[in-house]
Amino acid sequence: MANPILQPYAKGSLTLKNHLVMAPMTRSRAIDNIPNELMCEYYKQRTGAGLIITEGTSPTPEGLGYPRIPGAFSEEQVKGWKLTANAVHAGNSKIFMQLMHTGRIGHEDNLPDGVKLVSASNLKAAGQIFTDTKGLQDHTQPEALTTKGVKEVIEGHVSAAKNAIKAGFDGIELHGANGYLIEQFLNPNCNNRTDEYGGSIEGRSKIVVELAEQISDAIGKDKVGIRFSPYLTMGDLAAYDADDVHETYKYLAQELNKTGIAYIHISFSPKIPQGTLNVVRDSFQNTIIYCNGFTPETAEEALAKGTADIIAFARSFLANPDLDKRIAEKVPLNQPDPTTFYTPGAKGYTDYPVA
Numbered sequence: 001m002a003n004p005i006l007q008p009y010a011k012g013s014l015t016l017k018n019h020l021v022m023a024p025m026t027r028s029r030a031i032d033n034i035p036n037e038l039m040c041e042y043y044k045q046r047t048g049a050g051l052i053i054t055e056g057t058s059p060t061p062e063g064l065g066y067p068r069i070p071g072a073f074s075e076e077q078v079k080g081w082k083l084t085a086n087a088v089h090a091g092n093s094k095i096f097m098q099l100m101h102t103g104r105i106g107h108e109d110n111l112p113d114g115v116k117l118v119s120a121s122n123l124k125a126a127g128q129i130f131t132d133t134k135g136l137q138d139h140t141q142p143e144a145l146t147t148k149g150v151k152e153v154i155e156g157h158v159s160a161a162k163n164a165i166k167a168g169f170d171g172i173e174l175h176g177a178n179g180y181l182i183e184q185f186l187n188p189n190c191n192n193r194t195d196e197y198g199g200s201i202e203g204r205s206k207i208v209v210e211l212a213e214q215i216s217d218a219i220g221k222d223k224v225g226i227r228f229s230p231y232l233t234m235g236d237l238a239a240y241d242a243d244d245v246h247e248t249y250k251y252l253a254q255e256l257n258k259t260g261i262a263y264i265h266i267s268f269s270p271k272i273p274q275g276t277l278n279v280v281r282d283s284f285q286n287t288i289i290y291c292n293g294f295t296p297e298t299a300e301e302a303l304a305k306g307t308a309d310i311i312a313f314a315r316s317f318l319a320n321p322d323l324d325k326r327i328a329e330k331v332p333l334n335q336p337d338p339t340t341f342y343t344p345g346a347k348g349y350t351d352y353p354v355a
């Protein structure tokens with residue numbers, strides 16, 4: 001029998017031609033932060049996925065922490081993204097734009113002139129980030145957002161979500177994972193705020209709940225998803241009390257269920273206790289996506305267990321534009337080349353061979 005991952009999927013208002021998702025991947029090909037024809041070609045090649053989630057795309061100028069990542073805040077960016085949305089729809093696939101505000105993970109050299117790096121607090125992330133000006137540099141010290149500033153960031157996301165719809169996208173995914181702005185609010189080691197957006201689980205989660213509600217009001221709840229990475233510590237986020245993490249994601253799943261958004265996307269890891277995965281599953285009725293380290297075989301097992309509804313592949317899709325066909329015909333997969341993950345141009349981007 002064909003792998004269940006290739007069978008059509010429907011839950012709530014999300015209907016897909018299969019259970020195969022292309023995971024969000026930053027590829028740094030957006031010169032001047034504007035999506036272009038090369039990016040359109042890359043996504044078009046990968047429309048074997050039922051759902052494509054784009055690379056992290058900044059909702060606002062100060063969220064452009066990495067070089068050459070696209071934005072969704074200018075007319076030119078909307079125009080550029082239209083090419084991709086049209087090509088993906090012509091391939092009978094759906095596409096959500098991942099809204100990624102990098103927060104303190106960034107460098108001022110990557111930001112437009114005069115724009116400041118911001119975060120939940122003024123706590124600088126250890127480590128370095130690539131810049132086109134001077135190669136690897138230490139992260140810039142962020143400024144703590146004022147309460148008004150947080151509300152402006154939320155408005156920026158709402159406006160970017162409207163732009164995604166204007167460009168023809170089927171929806172947006174909030175990047176609540178991997179140590180970027182949203183997770184900088186969720187993690188108490190990085191959020192020392194004393195206003196309504198800090199402190200308790202409810203306080204630290206408030207930005208997520210408000211983003212989900214306000215974007216749902218603006219574009220429709222069926223067009224909103226979110227990605228989380230509970231218990232992971234990317235972006236210099238120190239681990240915090242395991243019970244606190246569990247309660248945080250339980251609360252978020254319950255609140256997001258009330259809002260009725262389309263999906264929760266989990267960066268899976270063996271570090272996540274089964275109890276937390278279960279509570280998210282039990283609290284949230286719509287689609288649950290798992291990603292991280294899946295092979296066609298382990299994806300089939302996860303679907304059979306029913307813990308996840310659909311499965312996302314990142315590096316396998318990066319290196320195999322025809323991943324769906326390779327799964328169907330059990331063709332070995334090309335290996336990704338990490339040296340071209342973030343380099344500009346077509347090499348290592350649109351030139352992976354099909355079987």
Ligand SMILES: Cc1cc2nc3c(=O)[nH]c(=O)nc-3n(C[C@H](O)[C@H](O)[C@H](O)COP(=O)(O)O)c2cc1C
Binds near residue numbers: 023027100175267316
């Ligand atoms: C080149 C590259 C860029 C990535 N960029 C993003 C990103 O923009 N947003 C995001 O949520 N995850 C990003 N990720 C993480 C992937 O979505 C995924 O979680 C990770 O690669 C593990 O999945 P895999 O084992 O299928 O590759 C990136 C991964 C890679 C390899």
